[in-house]
Amino acid sequence: MAYYSTQVVIIGAGPAGLALAIKLDQLGVENVVLEKRAKEYVLARVRAGILEQTSVDILSSIGADTRLNEEGIPHHGVQLAFDNTLTKIGLGVNTGGKIVTAYGQTEVTKDLCDLRARSPNKTFYEAKDISLHDFDTSAPSVTFNRDGKSYHIDCQIIAGCDGYHGVSRASVPKGAINIFEKSYPFGWLGLLADVPPVSAEIIYANADRGFALCSMRSWSRSRYYIQCKPDDDVKQWSDDMFWDELRHRLPEAVADKIQTGPSIEKSIAPLRSFVAEPLRFGRLVLAGDAAHIVPPTGAKGLNLAFSDIYYASEAIAAFFDEKDEEALSHYSERALKRVWKTQRFSWYLTNLTHRFTEDTFEQRVKEAELGYVTSTPTGRQMIAENYVGMPL
Ligand code: RFL
Ligand code: PHB
Numbered sequence: 001m002a003y004y005s006t007q008v009v010i011i012g013a014g015p016a017g018l019a020l021a022i023k024l025d026q027l028g029v030e031n032v033v034l035e036k037r038a039k040e041y042v043l044a045r046v047r048a049g050i051l052e053q054t055s056v057d058i059l060s061s062i063g064a065d066t067r068l069n070e071e072g073i074p075h076h077g078v079q080l081a082f083d084n085t086l087t088k089i090g091l092g093v094n095t096g097g098k099i100v101t102a103y104g105q106t107e108v109t110k111d112l113c114d115l116r117a118r119s120p121n122k123t124f125y126e127a128k129d130i131s132l133h134d135f136d137t138s139a140p141s142v143t144f145n146r147d148g149k150s151y152h153i154d155c156q157i158i159a160g161c162d163g164y165h166g167v168s169r170a171s172v173p174k175g176a177i178n179i180f181e182k183s184y185p186f187g188w189l190g191l192l193a194d195v196p197p198v199s200a201e202i203i204y205a206n207a208d209r210g211f212a213l214c215s216m217r218s219w220s221r222s223r224y225y226i227q228c229k230p231d232d233d234v235k236q237w238s239d240d241m242f243w244d245e246l247r248h249r250l251p252e253a254v255a256d257k258i259q260t261g262p263s264i265e266k267s268i269a270p271l272r273s274f275v276a277e278p279l280r281f282g283r284l285v286l287a288g289d290a291a292h293i294v295p296p297t298g299a300k301g302l303n304l305a306f307s308d309i310y311y312a313s314e315a316i317a318a319f320f321d322e323k324d325e326e327a328l329s330h331y332s333e334r335a336l337k338r339v340w341k342t343q344r345f346s347w348y349l350t351n352l353t354h355r356f357t358e359d360t361f362e363q364r365v366k367e368a369e370l371g372y373v374t375s376t377p378t379g380r381q382m383i384a385e386n387y388v389g390m391p392l
Contacts (some may be wrong), residue, residue: 001281005154006032006121008316009142011130012162013042013123016288016305018112020159022062023313025119025359029320032153033116033123034130034144036162038148043113044123046192046265048105049215050075050202050299052389053098055306064111072103073216076323078387080353080374081205082367084251087374088201089180094384099309102202104217105125105302124151132158132171135284156283157316157328161305163289164274172281174387182347184271185294185356186210191242192265197222198250198258204297204353205249206370211354212249213298222259227354239263271295273347275339279332280309287312292339294346297353303389305341310392338390 008024010017013035013247035042051072059065077088080135081103091099127144134140141154160168169177181255195215205212210227217223226245228237239262242284247255274293279286286303315331350372352366373379 001150001152002166003152003154004032006030006159007033007155007320008159009034009153009155010159010161011038011132011142011168011286012160012166012290013113014161014163014288014305015108015112016290016309017161018109018116019058019062019064019309020161020287020313021119021121021123022064022112022115023309024316025116025121026062027313027317031121031255032155032357033121033126034142035123035125036127036130037125039052039113039125043106043110045109046104046106046190046301048296048299049102049106051101052303054102054389054392055303058247058306059108062115063300064115066110067107068101068103071107071218072101073218075100075102075201078383079199079201079203080370081203081251081254082207082370085250086203086254087103089374089380089383089387091384091388094381095388098388100299100388101169102216108302127151130167131162132168132284135171136282137282138373140283143321144300157319158284159312160286160290160318161283161288164293166290168284169276169286169290172284176281178277180275180277182273184350184354185225185230186214186354187230187232187268187270188225188240188296189234189237189268190223190225190245190266191239191263192217192221192223193261193263194220195259198221198254203239203250203254204349205251206353206355206366207249208355209245209249212246214250214254228268230270234266237266239266242266258312259282264320269296271297271350275336275343277332277336278329279335280328283328285312285315285328285331287335287351291335292343294343295350297350298342298346298387300342300346300389303338307338307392308335314349338392341390350378
């Protein structure tokens with residue numbers, strides 16, 4: 001058994017874990033990151049694409065914004081499509097200048113990985129059988145196996161940044177945690193292709209055959225999604241079937257302009273809303289998808305992970321600088337306030353833009369709501385200020 005000791009063990013090297021590690025490096029808090037997957041696997045995952053200004057600011061505050069500034073595509077508006085028409089909701093004009101930036105999570109993770117690689121603090125990839133111990137005491141520890149060798153790390157705080165299926169939240173005794181959740185009767189089938197995006201702004205479409213989304217990774221790489229059945233098998237969806245279905249769900253003027261091409265990635269994601277409360281259990285704090293999941297409709301998951309890290313790093317710094325144990329509880333309270341506001345918006349936008357097996361009455365109400373939010377200053381402002389993200 002190899003023995004180490006550090007101040008903070010961070011579990012998970014996704015965006016939340018890496019951003020926290022870099023922030024703590026910069027604050028002079030010693031830390032170790034443990035990731036169960038290989039680095040190449042983590043870097044190849046295709047996920048989110050839209051960053052709130054808050055996330056851009058957080059990435060810039062830790063020096064992870066060089067490529068983001070060069071390659072990120074600012075979006076000053078978002079488009080809602082329904083009833084065969086397209087309506088723009090201006091972001092900057094409705095929020096005092098705040099916008100969002102299209103920059104893939106894959107690129108964000110790469111930038112964070114490169115920055116972390118310069119740290120003297122250790123990152124262990126392919127760490128197997130991670131197990132959390134004694135986080136209800138002032139002397140927690142974490143054990144794991146790697147390359148046939150066993151490791152034991154003593155620490156003062158454990159940060160669970162290991163996503164929805166991770167070991168951190170699962171280690172909390174059932175009676176200590178409250179779970180709030182909702183699943184939706186559909187999934188998203190996503191396709192990535194090296195073709196120019198159909199629109200310079202993201203399009204969210206509510207159509208008779210279901211929801212569709214047009215997004216991008218660059219001016220030559222597009223990301224599209226369509227609502228699908230929750231139990232659909234991605235292998236049943238050929239690229240041609242996907243493109244046909246997408247065209248059917250967009251206003252004709254948009255469908256006619258779509259450029260198609262072979263997929264470079266295609267996958268199905270389930271949709272759920274989920275919150276675990278609190279976010280602190282003794283010396284264990286949870287952040288990012290380990291603590292909450294939003295349906296991707298508002299493009300909020302990655303952004304919430306970064307706002308959690310903003311609050312968590314302040315709390316951890318106060319814990320070490322001022323011996324302030326309560327700071328960890330304040331982290332939970334502060335982060336959860338923003339989590340719930342964001343849950344509300346993601347749930348609302350999902351309901352507004354997707355087809356459930358609802359009766360005609362509900363669909364008519366949604367059409368009226370879409371008309372309201374696109375045609376009134378109050379409606380546009382509500383969508384815009386939520387889309388660019390709540391203030392920290
Ligand atoms: P991650 O990215 O899941 O990283 C967790 C890491 O922990 C590792 N891990 C473990 N490590 C050690 N031991 C264990 N036992 C472990 N178990 C797991 C995992 O291998 C992984 O490396 O969580 P994190 O860092 O909290 O980041 C959250 C975001 O990834 C997520 O919220 C977003 O991708 C959600 N999301 C979107 N968010 C946005 O803000 N904007 C978007 O446009 C957006 N689009 C999306 C999305 C998610 C999607 N899917 C696939 C669910 C679009 C889609 C389709
Ligand atoms: C994406 O580009 O992957 C994307 C954009 C907007 C969303 C979700 C995903 O709401």
